[in-house]
Amino acid sequence: MLQKKICMVGAFATGKTSLVSRFVRGIYSDKYQTTVGVKIDKKTIQIQEQMVNLILWDIHGEDEFQKIRMSYVRGSSGYILVVDGTRSETLDKAISLQSEIKKEIGDVPIIMMLNKSDLTSEWELDDQTIEQLSQEKKWTVIKSSAKEGLGVEKCFNSLATQIISQ
Amino acid sequence: MQNLSSDKNLSSQSSQDESGPSLDELRALLLGPELQARIKNLKLRPEDVSRALPEALILSAEEQEKLTSAAVPTVEDAIRSSVNQDHNILSEALFPVIGPATRKAVSAALQNLTQSLNEGLEHSLSPQSFQWRLEAARTGKSFAEIVLLRTLLYQVEQVLLIHKDTGLLLQQLVADTVVAQDADLVSAMLTAIQDFIKDSFRVERGDSLDTLHFGELTVWIEAGPQALMACVIRGTAPQEIRGLFQDVLEKIHLVCGQDLKHFHGDNTAFAQSQPYLQECLQAQFKPKRNSISPLVWVFLGLLLLGIGWQSFGLYQQRKALNNYVTNLQQQPGVVIINSKLKNRKVLISGMRDPLAIDPLSLAEQNDLNPQKVQAQWAPFLSFDPALVKTRAEKKLKPPKTVAFSVNAQNTLVITGTAEQSWIQQVREQALQVPGIVQVNTEQLQPFEKQALELLKDQIEGRSILFGIGRWKPLTNSEPILSQLVQDIKAATQLANTLNQNVIISIEGRTDRVGTERENLLVSQARAESIRARLIRRQIEPAILRTQALGATQNTHNQEGRLSERRVSFKVTLE
Ligand SMILES: Nc1nc2c(ncn2[C@@H]2O[C@H](COP(=O)(O)OP(=O)(O)OP(=O)(O)O)[C@@H](O)[C@H]2O)c(=O)[nH]1
Numbered sequence: 248m249l250q251k252k253i254c255m256v257g258a259f260a261t262g263k264t265s266l267v268s269r270f271v272r273g274i275y276s277d278k279y280q281t282t283v284g285v286k287i288d289k290k291t292i293q294i295q296e297q298m299v300n301l302i303l304w305d306i307h308g309e310d311e312f313q314k315i316r317m318s319y320v321r322g323s324s325g326y327i328l329v330v331d332g333t334r335s336e337t338l339d340k341a342i343s344l345q346s347e348i349k350k351e352i353g354d355v356p357i358i359m360m361l362n363k364s365d366l367t368s369e370w371e372l373d374d375q376t377i378e379q380l381s382q383e384k385k386w387t388v389i390k391s392s393a394k395e396g397l398g399v400e401k402c403f404n405s406l407a408t409q410i411i412s413q
Numbered sequence: 414m415q416n417l418s419s420d421k422n423l424s425s426q427s428s429q430d431e432s433g434p435s436l437d438e439l440r441a442l443l444l445g446p447e448l449q450a451r452i453k454n455l456k457l458r459p460e461d462v463s464r465a466l467p468e469a470l471i472l473s474a475e476e477q478e479k480l481t482s483a484a485v486p487t488v489e490d491a492i493r494s495s496v497n498q499d500h501n502i503l504s505e506a507l508f509p510v511i512g513p514a515t516r517k518a519v520s521a522a523l524q525n526l527t528q529s530l531n532e533g534l535e536h537s538l539s540p541q542s543f544q545w546r547l548e549a550a551r552t553g554k555s556f557a558e559i560v561l562l563r564t565l566l567y568q569v570e571q572v573l574l575i576h577k578d579t580g581l582l583l584q585q586l587v588a589d590t591v592v593a594q595d596a597d598l599v600s601a602m603l604t605a606i607q608d609f610i611k612d613s614f615r616v617e618r619g620d621s622l623d624t625l626h627f628g629e630l631t632v633w634i635e636a637g638p639q640a641l642m643a644c645v646i647r648g649t650a651p652q653e654i655r656g657l658f659q660d661v662l663e664k665i666h667l668v669c670g671q672d673l674k675h676f677h678g679d680n681t682a683f684a685q686s687q688p689y690l691q692e693c694l695q696a697q698f699k700p701k702r703n704s705i706s707p708l709v710w711v712f713l714g715l716l717l718l719g720i721g722w723q724s725f726g727l728y729q730q731r732k733a734l735n736n737y738v739t740n741l742q743q744q745p746g747v748v749i750i751n752s753k754l755k756n757r758k759v760l761i762s763g764m765r766d767p768l769a770i771d772p773l774s775l776a777e778q779n780d781l782n783p784q785k786v787q788a789q790w791a792p793f794l795s796f797d798p799a800l801v802k803t804r805a806e807k808k809l810k811p812p813k814t815v816a817f818s819v820n821a822q823n824t825l826v827i828t829g830t831a832e833q834s835w836i837q838q839v840r841e842q843a844l845q846v847p848g849i850v851q852v853n854t855e856q857l858q859p860f861e862k863q864a865l866e867l868l869k870d871q872i873e874g875r876s877i878l879f880g881i882g883r884w885k886p887l888t889n890s891e892p893i894l895s896q897l898v899q900d901i902k903a904a905t906q907l908a909n910t911l912n913q914n915v916i917i918s919i920e921g922r923t924d925r926v927g928t929e930r931e932n933l934l935v936s937q938a939r940a941e942s943i944r945a946r947l948i949r950r951q952i953e954p955a956i957l958r959t960q961a962l963g964a965t966q967n968t969h970n971q972e973g974r975l976s977e978r979r980v981s982f983k984v985t986l987e
């Protein structure tokens with residue numbers, strides 16, 4: 248079967264683990280348990296009549312104390328940049344991470360997830376900035392909520408499709 | 414080479430002989446414009462060198478090691494710079510070579526270790542080691558090998574072939590009966606752990622995590638340039654199967670090298686690695702005793718021998734017991750009710766007449782140890798004739814001149830002679846002896862009667878002789894008379910004890926000479942004369958009777974006539 252390694256990267260507490268958990272097991276918890284190192288999950292999906300086994304590497308979030316290890320992202324067929332829409336600084340972190348990863352593994356499909364879309368009142372990102380970014384970088388940017396399950400499937404499916412059609 | 418040197422010669426000549434134009438013409442004529450140009454421009458052309466180089470190398474190799482030593486610095490530099498640029502290229506190239514070389518060295522070292530272990534163990538002397546020693550002797554393996562074999566029990570439960578860069582599972586193989594973990598996750602996680610450790614502990618580049626322990630499980634990870642192989646082992650596997658794993662990984666690199674290089678997530682190509690991975694699913698189970706240890710045979714043999722001995726002994730004892738019992742049953746006064754063997758002892762119970770033979774005395778005759786015979790006898794009186802006879806003998810104390818016998822009708826038959834007094838009471842007493850129904854004394858005689866008979870014969874055998882016509886006995890009759898008196902007195906006494914009286918009839922006789930009347934008178938006188946002499950010697954007159962017989966015979970010689978003139982005696986008892 249076709250297998251693809253996909254990494255979840257982003258600043259800490261953006262909801263990477265929550266998104267994987269929602270996508271793979273369909274469950275969500277408000278409790279925050281930070282990821283240490285990396286956590287691996289998998290899910291098989293169907294893309295264009297082909298079964299693809301997605302191996303999801305949920306990498307610990309980056310903060311000022313802990314940089315993401317580039318060895319974890321090596322070998323990825325694509326990755327998801329997770330941004331917490333309620334914390335604009337996580338967008339900057341995502342952008343800087345992306346350029347770092349690009350150095351390591353080159354150009355691979357990327358999806359940017361603006362997570363926690365359910366928290367509209369605390370939303371800090373304006374749509375124009377996002378639109379601009381999307382145009383400029385040629386990324387797919389998708390709003391998502393791990394809590395409500397919005398945009399999650401779409402995001403992973405879209406990434407897998409891009410990877411396959413490469 | 415030839416070309417090169419001739420070229421050289423040509424060129425050197427040409428440079429030395431820089432002469433007239435005629436030579437130039439000749440040159441132009443001979444060489445043509447192209448060659449001329451080359452001669453003018455004497456720089457070596459790479460094409461020429463590349464053509465000549467192989468031969469040059471061969472020549473220089475023949476000229477001893479000049480080239481080699483000349484090349485060393487350059488080659489070293491080349492390698493160094495290659496490593497600096499990307500060490501992977503060299504390590505990939507060398508991987509198939511270095512693996513076996515290293516293993517050779519390691520296995521030699523291991524062999525040494527085994528040897529010293531062997532020597533060390535040689536001195537240990539536990540029962541277990543004894544058994545292993547036996548096994549080593551039997552199989553021809555070294556003792557240490559056996560120890561390792563018997564102590565290392567393991568199973569390779571699962572083998573994962575993992576793509577190094579992506580951590581994606583290329584192929585997996587699971588032993589039957591094993592519940593496999595999610596291999597996709599395991600392989601990714603293993604890779605992640607590898608990465609984590611490499612990053613966290615700043616290990617030497619190229620080193621990698623090779624062993625994970627988790628409870629009973631051990632994961633051995635073999636790393637190749639493009640793929641990892643993780644073997645999940647339950648128990649303790651011998652180090653040498655690591656060599657096997659390395660071997661397998663190398664083969665897979667050889668077979669699937671291109672697929673590994675261009676792997677993009679499609680692992681179908683790696684199905685061809687299955688047979689190699691299969692080799693890794695090794696197991697060493699607890700030794701099943703498929704061959705029975707010689708000790709067991711010895712033990713069984715001894716056991717059988719023991720049983721045989723025991724049962725032979727038992728058989729013998731049983732036979733002896735049977736003989737003993739039959740023998741005992743034939744003994745008068747012994748009745749056996751129960752007999753058995755228990756704990757190698759003979760238990761016998763029954764009834765026994767106190768007069769019967771001692772059963773123990775028979776045990777030895779029947780090959781039984783009397784000390785192993787436990788008997789319980791209830792006393793009883795047996796009417797068996799033999800015993801009745803013994804009982805009668807004990808009770809009646811017969812004199813030696815008497816014999817007892819008891820017939821089937823329990824009649825006591827007493828034969829022989831005894832004192833009259835004993836005879837008188839024996840009948841009565843015999844009937845009181847248990848088992849005696851009748852007493853037969855027909856052939857039992859008192860001594861007295863016998864003696865009386867004897868005396869009677871003796872008395873009747875004597876005679877006293879007389880002269881012709883005389884009634885006074887011949888003088889030599891005196892001792893006969895004395896004897897006679899003694900006998901008569903004894904007879905009278907004996908007869909008394911028998912409640913009888915002895916009557917002595919004194920018979921007088923004459924010869925034929927003379928008349929009958931005279932002869933009668935003479936014979937009467939002769940009898941009377943003896944009677945008188947007997948009375949004189951204190952014989953009771955009442956028992957003495959006389960009878961005149963006259964001449965009873967008719968003999969014609971002198972001597973005959975003398976014996977006719979006599980007195981003789983007849984004894985009667987009344
Ligand atoms: N409201 C809301 N909360 C979310 C959503 N996704 C995640 N959270 C919460 O955000 C917190 C962090 O979520 P995680 O999924 O652990 O974040 P993470 O990116 O894995 O964090 P690290 O592992 O520490 O890098 C948790 O308390 C989650 O409940 C969402 O879509 N909506």
Ligand SMILES: [Mg+2]
Pocket residue numbers: 263264265280281282305306307308
């Ligand atoms: Mg997390």
